[in-house]
Amino acid sequence: xxxxxxxxDFLPRIESLRGxxxxxxxGYHVWGGFSSSSSWNWVDAAxxxxxxxxxxxxxxxxxxxxxxxxxxxxxxxxxxxxxxYFRNRFFRLFPAAIAVxxxxxxxxxxxxxxxxxxxxxxxxxxxxxxxxIRTDINAVMWSMKVECVATPxxxxxxxxxxxxxxxxxxxxxAVLFGLSFWGPYVHAxxxxxxxxxxxxxxxxxxxxxxxxxxxxAVKPPLATVAALFSVLxxxxxxxxxxxxxxxxxxxxxxxxxxxxxxxxxxxxFKPLDFPAVRFYGRISYSFYLLHVxxxxxxxxxxxxxxxxxxxxxxxxxxxxxxxVSILITTPAAYLAWRFIEVPAIRFGRAFSEPSxxxxxx
Numbered sequence: 001x002x003x004x005x006x007x008x009d010f011l012p013r014i015e016s017l018r019g020x021x022x023x024x025x026x027g028y029h030v031w032g033g034f035s036s037s038s039s040w041n042w043v044d045a046a047x048x049x050x051x052x053x054x055x056x057x058x059x060x061x062x063x064x065x066x067x068x069x070x071x072x073x074x075x076x077x078x079x080x081x082x083x084x085y086f087r088n089r090f091f092r093l094f095p096a097a098i099a100v101x102x103x104x105x106x107x108x109x110x111x112x113x114x115x116x117x118x119x120x121x122x123x124x125x126x127x128x129x130x131x132x133i134r135t136d137i138n139a140v141m142w143s144m145k146v147e148c149v150a151t152p153x154x155x156x157x158x159x160x161x162x163x164x165x166x167x168x169x170x171x172x173x174a175v176l177f178g179l180s181f182w183g184p185y186v187h188a189x190x191x192x193x194x195x196x197x198x199x200x201x202x203x204x205x206x207x208x209x210x211x212x213x214x215x216x217a218v219k220p221p222l223a224t225v226a227a228l229f230s231v232l233x234x235x236x237x238x239x240x241x242x243x244x245x246x247x248x249x250x251x252x253x254x255x256x257x258x259x260x261x262x263x264x265x266x267x268x269f270k271p272l273d274f275p276a277v278r279f280y281g282r283i284s285y286s287f288y289l290l291h292v293x294x295x296x297x298x299x300x301x302x303x304x305x306x307x308x309x310x311x312x313x314x315x316x317x318x319x320x321x322x323x324v325s326i327l328i329t330t331p332a333a334y335l336a337w338r339f340i341e342v343p344a345i346r347f348g349r350a351f352s353e354p355s356x357x358x359x360x361x
Contacts, residue, residue, distance in 0.1 A: 016272035019280030021060040028057020047315035056238025063254035069204020091348030142193040150201040211259030286336035294329030
């Protein structure tokens with residue numbers, strides 16, 4: 001892209017939102033490890049339930065899907081070339097995923113380490129995991145498998161919207177939402193994959209094309225209320241079973257928040273500009289891929305250090321493990337972002353921007 005196109009295409013606050021979502025997923029997995037523990041008293045129980053609301057990990061993945069649909073539709077509006085689109089998606093998703101699967105395989109081979117559950121580390125299955133056909137080695141990669149399925153869907157949705165408006169997209173959302181109640185469809189990709197929120201990508205596309213008009217019609221005080229309401233609804237959904245209707249509510253709340261962040265300069269969004277938040281936004285993909293390993297190492301570090309997790313209030317133990325997991329994952333995610341993600345993205349773009357690549361040298 002030309003510099004002007006890059007500036008128009010990139011929204012730093014949306015990237016920051018992705019970073020917050022990645023941190024939320026850590027809380028979700030740590031909270032799940034303590035969900036069967038007994039609370040000390042009603043204060044501990046209330047605090048633990050509050051952490052549950054703030055750690056809406058499934059909702060965070062749905063938000064990832066909305067953001068992907070939004071950002072990719074924005075990119076396609078700047079350059080609709082499908083060859084460029086698929087090439088850039090490949091170099092965006094696969095190099096980091098391949099490296100993480102290779103890392104997990106090496107750790108299992110050398111130290112018998114596995115995350116979440118024991119997986120098949122045969123050569124064939126490792127390759128299938130690297131290609132995201134299977135996701136049993138790093139179970140959180142189920143969402144990346146759904147991202148791969150959604151890649152042509154997003155392109156098709158943008159093509160439909162540019163050609164005939166948004167009516168067909170609403171029909172696609174309605175059909176996919178209806179299918180989200182049907183088990184064989186939901187689990188059609190196998191492993192732990194969940195196709196139920198596939199429509200979230202299409203919602204993200206609609207948000208990109210029509211969200212600006214809606215957001216511009218809302219006055220700042222009302223927009224602030226709407227943003228707070230979206231966050232509140234999102235957190236409340238985290239305290240409920242992730243049924244098809246709950247997933248749709250999470251999708252709509254995420255879309256509302258994305259639209260408000262993109263087109264409303266509200267004071268409530270200023271924390272998204274903090275350097276630390278921006279940092280986690282940049283490394284969010286590698287952080288998401290690696291966080292389960294960080295949680296595993298956090299447990300191993302705290303045990304020899306004789307931290308009496310079982311003697312702490314369950315809310316305090318959950319918070320402690322989450323913080324240590326984040327501290328462990330962050331440097332690894334930064335290295336993966338700096339030395340795998342960034343070079344791979346630049347390499348993919350160099351195919352269509354040879355002159356820009358030469359100028360950069």
